[in-house]
Amino acid sequence: MSNPAKTFPIWAFFSLLTNIVLMLAIALLIYRQQGLTAFFATETSPAQLKPDSQGQAVTPELGSRHKLNYQQWVDVLRQEAKVAAQKRPQHLTILVGDSLSLWFPAELLPQNRTWLNQGLSGETSTGLLKRLELFDSTQPETIFVMIGINDLIRGVSDETILKNQRQIMRYLKKVHPQTQIVVQSILPHGGEDATWEGREKLLEISNSRIRRLNQKLQAIAQKEGVKYLDLYPLFAHKQGLLRPKLSTDGLHLNSQGYLVWSSALQLYSQMQLQAQRVR
Known part of the structure; x- marks a missing residue:
């Protein structure tokens, strides 16, 4: 007779994990909602490697950087990665992807880490694959990747997206063999309730397609020996659309959305740390 523990399906484990994260995130939202009101009265920007007095990465104002084009943004990210490579901060963690990252x-990223944000607005899996070399010289403990929604918006096929995702995983594993690579699922969108300027393009993408794409992405991650973090259930309501309370426009996230994501990253990191201690 087979051992039940050995046959416990991986998808069931991740389903349980995400449900736990959701409950914790909701509790955290209630606890911190008042404190976040003042903070989110103004927009914030991606983190740079410019330590404060406690040695943690801090977030400067974007200012004129709003006007940068794609290549100029790439140059900025290259410089920030260069600083991280030179200073070699402890517990470096890289967040890479599109505007969501x-x-x-x-302020909402899990503490006790130094974060290097390599997100870029409008980024696709093809664009990300071409610029992974920006942080080749860094020595991160963990790299969190989220990419794909802009590919879908631009009409890129699932096959191309998955091919690029596989290449991203393999590249990161090769260049950062001691680093934990975590691929995150593509998030749902708000459907008919979306108010984003490209709403019509969103409506052409069914959330059921995103779910199927995520399932294939998870299978590829497992085959490539890369961690997979399924965030989709945390952001989707019963109809499978992005929860309005977590979004600004049916595509991008608001303060509560980022708090849910942050809670997921925090819990995931704690579980991985405990697993390492058990070993």
Whole structure:
């Protein structure tokens, strides 16, 4: 007779994990909601490697950087990665992806880590694959990757997205063999309730397609020996759309959305740390 523990399906484990994260995130939202009101009265920008008095990365104002084009942004990210490579901060963690990662408030990222934000607005899996070399010289403990929604918006096929995702995983594993690579699922969108300027393009992408794409992405991650973090259930309501309370426009996240994501990263990191101690 087979051992039940050995046959416990991986998808069931991740489903349980995400449900736990959601409950914790909701509790954290209630606890911190008042404190976040003042902070989110103004926009924040991606974190740079410019330590404060406690040695943690801090977030400067974007200012004129709003006007940068894609290549100029790449140059900025290259310089920030260069600083991280030179200073070699402890517990360096890289957040890489599109605007969802770019606008992750530094104040909400899990503490006790030094974060290097390599997010770029409008980024696709093809663009990300071409610029992974920006942080080749860094020595991160963990790299969190989220990419794909802009590919879908631009009409890129699932096959191309998955091919690029696989190449991203393999590249990061090769260049950062001691680093934990974590691929995160593509988030849902708000459907008919979306108010984003490209709403019509979003409506052409079914959230069921995103779910199927995520399932294939998870299978690839497992085959490539890369961690997979399924955030989709945390952001989708019963109809499978992005929860309005977590979004500004049906595509991008608001303060509560980032708090849910932050809670997921925090819990994930704690579980991985405990697993390492058990070993």
